[in-house]
Amino acid sequence: MRKITCLAVAAFATxxxxxxxxxxxxxxxxxxxxxxxxxxxxxxxxxxxxxxxxTAHHCHELAEAGKKEHAKPAMVAADCAEFCALSAKLTAxxxxxxxxxxxxxxKACDLCGAECAKFADMPEMKACVESCKKCAASCREMAxxxxxxx
Numbered sequence: 001m002r003k004i005t006c007l008a009v010a011a012f013a014t015x016x017x018x019x020x021x022x023x024x025x026x027x028x029x030x031x032x033x034x035x036x037x038x039x040x041x042x043x044x045x046x047x048x049x050x051x052x053x054x055t056a057h058h059c060h061e062l063a064e065a066g067k068k069e070h071a072k073p074a075m076v077a078a079d080c081a082e083f084c085a086l087s088a089k090l091t092a093x094x095x096x097x098x099x100x101x102x103x104x105x106x107k108a109c110d111l112c113g114a115e116c117a118k119f120a121d122m123p124e125m126k127a128c129v130e131s132c133k134k135c136a137a138s139c140r141e142m143a144x145x146x147x148x149x150x
Contacts, residue, residue, distance in 0.1 A: 048135035049084035080112035102139035109136035
């Protein structure tokens with residue numbers, strides 16, 4: 001129970017930080033397309049991070065209950081959440097490294113979505129698939145918009 005409480009506190013602290021970072025900031029001049037895209041990508045990444053964290057927890061519990069086939073999705077979802085968190089932070093502050101992070105995040109979301117799709121009959125896993133698809137698309141658009149080509 002203490003482990004779950006610590007995880008919940010950590011997730012809430014991360015969410016609070018990411019929400020503050022992802023909140024659209026009023027630009028000095030008229031809003032531009034780039035600013036809006038950075039803000040939207042940061043929000044989508046933060047949302048996906050939360051979904052992947054919840055999925056990792058869900059899969060971990062299933063694996064501990066003897067459903068070992070959920071061990072890999074638990075690890076992949078936890079890793080994906082890390083990429084999403086990094087991309088949310090970097091896009092929120094318009095970092096020059098955001099495009100590279102977003103490319104990696106899109107790949108992580110593709111992998112996570114594919115793992116979770118194997119169990120798409122479960123609502124938690126289906127939610128992860130959808131969140132990862134949305135995040136991957138947003139991150140790819142961000143990388144494309146900023147001219148990142150790798």
